[in-house]
């Protein structure tokens with residue numbers, strides 16, 4: 001059988017989601033942000049809620065998320081996305097509201113905002129992309145940087161003596177009663193990607209049923225900041241990030 | 257029932273990251289020696305006859321430049 005007999009519209013089983021705009025993403029080759037954007041677009045399309053979703057993009061490499069996914073967006077000041085999410089959700093309680101934030105954005109400058117949004121149990125979804133580094137600004141240490149990990153600001157490797165320990169944000173937030181669902185996912189393999197998509201669907205369902213805050217951490221790579229090839233970065237992530245940030249549900253009180 | 261698959265790659269938009277290649281269970285795809293207009297080695301079907309249309313390569317592609325087709329034979 002010739003491949004031209006297979007490549008026909010009626011045989012198509014996977015293609016670009018109609019919610020992903022034509023603009024080419026500016027992310028570095030292999031960057032987890034691209035795959036996570038895709039999961040979000042596909043989920044919103046499958047749930048058929050395009051008109052009802054409002055995303056809040058961060059300061060960080062994902063700042064231009066509004067150029068890539070065809071939904072309504074607001075852009076927040078650095079770390080303040082959860083506060084905007086609270087405000088938008090109160091004005092539009094029937095919309096699906098999510099933030100999309102890096103670890104510098106959420107776990108460093110925005111630590112206060114995220115804790116209070118989660119503590120109020122605001123009925124929003126938080127997408128937390130933890131690549132253990134400030135990607136956008138050239139690879140500085142983040143609160144999530146692993147012990148011993150070399151970054152632009154920890155050339156000899158992060159030391160807990162001067163800089164503390166990698167911050168386990170998802171576990172910290174999971175103890176708050178307002179958080180109904182807290183999970184850690186990744187997008188490094190097809191199986192992980194499919195599981196992560198189910199987590200996003202579940203998070204949006206939490207909003208529909210007005211359950212409280214849903215929080216999804218994506219353990220991610222930043223091959224440029226880590227100075228590796230994209231496939232090396234995925235392997236390094238599994239070997240070094242997963243022991244500290246293990247994938248799986250941290251809390252699930254959704255009841256579904 | 258056997259299946260055959262095939263993929264289409266938007267070669268000019270491929271960033272050459274290679275995460276698709278390591279996700280293909282049938283070793284259908286590889287990185288080209290040539291580069292595209294952006295200077296990236298792009299992914300192509302090195303062994304088209306091996307593709308089962310499992311969509312693995314396409315779901316992990318961060319830039320969503322792969323379309324997958326499958327037929328039952």
Ligand SMILES: Cc1ncc(C[n+]2csc(CCOP(=O)(O)OP(=O)(O)O)c2C)c(N)n1
Nearest residue numbers: 059060061078102103104105133134135136
């Ligand atoms: C108020 C303010 N402080 C600092 C910066 C500089 N800055 C831009 S992005 C960033 C960190 C981004 O890291 P992260 O949130 O982890 O996102 P990534 O790029 O890794 O996805 C910083 C410190 C800024 N833009 N605004």
Ligand code: SF4
Nearest residue numbers: 027028031061135222
């Ligand atoms: S710097 Fe890192 S996080 Fe930013 S686009 Fe490049 S790989 Fe992705």
Ligand code: SF4
Nearest residue numbers: 280307308310311313
């Ligand atoms: S569809 Fe599956 S078998 Fe075909 S190239 Fe992609 S990963 Fe390989």
Ligand code: SF4
Nearest residue numbers: 270271273274276317
């Ligand atoms: S995953 Fe996508 S961008 Fe990366 S090499 Fe494969 S086709 Fe190209």
Ligand SMILES: [Mg+2]
Nearest residue numbers: 102103133135
């Ligand atoms: Mg980061």
